[in-house]
Each structure stands twice: as C-alpha cells, then as structure tokens.
Amino acid sequence: xxxxxxxxxxxxxxxxxxxxxxxxxNLIWIWGHxxxxxLALPAFGIFSEVIATFAGKALFGYxxxxxxxxxxxxxxxxxxxxxxxxxxxxxxxNAVFGIMSMIxxxxxxxxxxxxLFTLYRGRIxxxxxxxxxxxxxxxxxxxxxxxxxxxxxxxDFVLHNSLFLVAHFHNVxxxxxxxxxxxxxxxxxxxxxxxxxxxxxxxxSFWCWFIGFYLAFMPLYALGLLGxxxxxxxxxxxxxxxxxxxALLTLVYLMGAR
Amino acid sequence: MMExxxxxxxxxxxxxxxVGENEPSGSRTTYTVGLAFAxxxxxxxxxxxxxxxxWEPGVPAGLAVLAIAQMGVHLVFFLHISTGPDNTNNVLALxxxxxxxxxxxxxxxWIMAHLNANMMPASAIM
Numbered sequence: 616x617x618x619x620x621x622x623x624x625x626x627x628x629x630x631x632x633x634x635x636x637x638x639x640x641n642l643i644w645i646w647g648h649x650x651x652x653x654l655a656l657p658a659f660g661i662f663s664e665v666i667a668t669f670a671g672k673a674l675f676g677y678x679x680x681x682x683x684x685x686x687x688x689x690x691x692x693x694x695x696x697x698x699x700x701x702x703x704x705x706x707x708x709n710a711v712f713g714i715m716s717m718i719x720x721x722x723x724x725x726x727x728x729x730x731l732f733t734l735y736r737g738r739i740x741x742x743x744x745x746x747x748x749x750x751x752x753x754x755x756x757x758x759x760x761x762x763x764x765x766x767x768x769x770x771d772f773v774l775h776n777s778l779f780l781v782a783h784f785h786n787v788x789x790x791x792x793x794x795x796x797x798x799x800x801x802x803x804x805x806x807x808x809x810x811x812x813x814x815x816x817x818x819x820s821f822w823c824w825f826i827g828f829y830l831a832f833m834p835l836y837a838l839g840l841l842g843x844x845x846x847x848x849x850x851x852x853x854x855x856x857x858x859x860x861x862a863l864l865t866l867v868y869l870m871g872a873r
Numbered sequence: 874m875m876e877x878x879x880x881x882x883x884x885x886x887x888x889x890x891x892v893g894e895n896e897p898s899g900s901r902t903t904y905t906v907g908l909a910f911a912x913x914x915x916x917x918x919x920x921x922x923x924x925x926x927x928w929e930p931g932v933p934a935g936l937a938v939l940a941i942a943q944m945g946v947h948l949v950f951f952l953h954i955s956t957g958p959d960n961t962n963n964v965l966a967l968x969x970x971x972x973x974x975x976x977x978x979x980x981x982x983w984i985m986a987h988l989n990a991n992m993m994p995a996s997a998i999m
C-alpha cells in the first residue's frame with residue numbers, strides 16, 4: 616500500500632483524496648498485536664511441557680489449555696486499538712477495544728491456573744527448566760496485571776508512551792518469550808546434543824536473569840508513574856536519576872554475572 | 874530423565890493438518906473444468922464492464938457477484954476445499970481467514986470513521 620502511495624499516486628496514508636496517515640498506525644497494530652501472541656504462544660507450549668515433566672504429573676486441564684490457546688488466537692485479532700487509545704477514536708470504540716483487551720486476560724489466566732494446578736501436589740524436581748518456568752509464572756502474572764491496568768482507556772491516557780508501558784512490554788516479553796526460550800533450551804538440549812548442560816551454571820544464569828529483570832524494569836514502572844516518557848535523550852527532573860542508575864547498574868550486573 | 878519416545882495418540886484417528894493428505898486430490902479434468910470456469914467468469918466481467926448488457930448502476934454489483942463466484946471456483950477447483958470429513962481443517966482455516974479479514978476491514982472502517990468524526994481535519998494540522 617505504501618508502494619502504491621509512493622509510485623501510483625494512491626492515497627491510503629496521505630491526507631489527499633480521503634486518505635489518512637493514521638491508517639498506517641491502524642494497520643501496523645492489526646498486524647502487531649497478533650504478532651506478540653505468535654511470540655508468546657509457543658513459549659506457553661514449552662512451559663506446559665516443562666511443568667508437566669518436572670511436576671511428575673499430567674498437565675492439568677489439557678482441554679481448557681487448548682481452548683484457551685484457541686480463544687487467544689481469535690481474541691488477539693480483536694484488540695489492536697489498545698495500542699492507540701489516545702489517537703482520537705470516540706468513547707465507544709475505546710470501550711469496545713478496552714473490554715476486549717481485558718477479556719483476553721481470561722484465557723491467559725486460565726493457562727496460568729492450569730500450570731499452578733499441575734504443580735499442586737506434584738513431586739517437583741527443581742531442575743533448571745522448571746526454575747525458568749516458575750520464574751515466568753511470577754513475572755508474567757505481574758506483567759499481565761499491569762497490562763490489564765493499561766487496558767482501561769482512561770488509565771492508558773495517563774500511561775501512554777510512558778516508561779510504565781515500556782516496563783509492561785518488557786515484563787511480558789522477557790517473562791514469557793525469553794524465559795520460555797531458556798526453559799526450552801535447557802529442557803531439550805540433552806535430547807538434541809546428547810549431554811545435559813551444567814546445572815550449577817544454569818541456576819546461576821536463571822537467578823541473574825530473574826533478579827536482574829526486576830532490578831532493570833521495576834524502576835521503569837516507578838519512573839513511568841512519575842511521568843517519564845519513553846525514548847528521551849535528556850531529562851530535567853533529577854528525582855528520576857536514582858531509578859535510572861539502578862536500571863543501568865542492572866546491565867552491569869547482568870553482564871558481569873554471566 | 875529422558876524416556877524413550879512413544880507415540881502419545883497412536884490409537885487415535887486424530888492427525889495433524891497436512892499429515893497423510895499428500896495424495897494428489899485433483900485430476901486433469903477437474904483442473905481443466907476449473908480453468909474453463911475461471912476464464913468464463915473473467916470474460917464475463919470484461920463483457921459486463923465494457924458493454925450495456927447490464928443496467929448501468931447495477932454494473933458494480935454484477936462485478937462483485939462475478940468476483941465472488943471466481944473466488945468460489947478457485948477454492949473448489951484449485952485449492953480443493955470440499956465438504957468432505959477429511960477437509961474440516963481446511964474449511965476451518967478458511968473460515969478463520971474470512972473472520973480475520975472481516976475483522977480487519979470492518980474494524981478499520983469503524984475506527985477511521987471515528988477518527989474522521991472526532992479529530993481536526995488533517996489538512997488543518999499541517
């Protein structure tokens with residue numbers, strides 16, 4: 616469509632001829648929101664495998680797990696406007712997309728409880744993959760809650776483009792996708808290469824990431840609430856300084872501890 | 874830790890999309906018939922748009938009908954969508970695709986109509 620705009624004189628994203636540049640944002644997020652679920656759902660699958668294995672039980676509620684995945688697949692196509700509540704659509708548009716964004720937390724919550732019930736009364740062996748999985752459940756629950764908070768359009772008007780949003784995004788993506796990739800890596804490495812990765816180093820690496828994540832992004836939540844926006848190259852409010860220094864030191868911590 | 878891999882649903886008839894569906898499902902005749910239908914519909918839409926065969930305000934509607942028929946021909950003869958029981962996955966995937974396209978088109982129209990109604994005309998911002 617951009618190509619047609621540039622070279623064939625069409626007006627999808629320009630203001631002449633009934634076009635609108637906001638259409639670009641609209642279409643980007645129609646693609647972009649299902650995309651984050653494409654990132655997260657395979658990680659959810661890894662956690663289901665890992666948790667069932669190391670709890671020594673069959674996965675709790677397999678059917679509801681599958682139904683939740685399907686529900687997320689469909690709902691993920693109905694929430695994209697929550698990326699631009701502030702663009703100027705009216706109250707009813709914002710309300711519908713806000714409510715849809717809250718509804719998508721329900722199947723995700725179903726999954727979380729299924730994992731919890733799988734662990735419940737299981738004989739849990741605390742191997743490295745299951746550490747990543749439990750770390751994910753804690754971290755992702757926090758990220759999910761800040762997400763539901765931002766799904767409320769009036770709250771989003773306050774938090775839009777703030778570091779609160781940045782912290783939320785990294786909270787769910789690091790918590791789900793990165794932790795999921797690491798869980799799967801430690802879990803299937805022996806199957807792929809015939810030997811198990813060092814347990815001690817694995818545990819060290821997990822705790823560095825788990826603590827490091829909170830050190831890096833909890834200050835950003837606080838900064839977002841204090842009013843700091845994203846992508847600043849300069850800030851005038853010195854009270855923000857300590858939080859940013861903590862977040863910066865985390866980088867040193869994460870790299871040094873590796 | 875690693876047990877020997879056993880097929881979890883060996884006894885069940887359930888199988889993943891695409892598994893065991895590799896036998897060619899079309900013959901030369903069906904493809905030829907499909908091509909004939911497709912050419913017929915393409916030709917018809919040119920005739921409808923270039924001549925006075927249809928009542929003039931009805932031409933867009935006529936073209937839309939021919940386009941939908943064309944989609945049907947492609948789905949049945951080239952993509953082998955049928956109502957058979959082995960085809961449920963394909964039909965469901967198609968239905969999901971239709972749902973997503975409907976959501977994208979209707980949602981975008983709704984959102985953009987709201988933006989047009991609520992926001993300053995874009996020409997006034999510039």
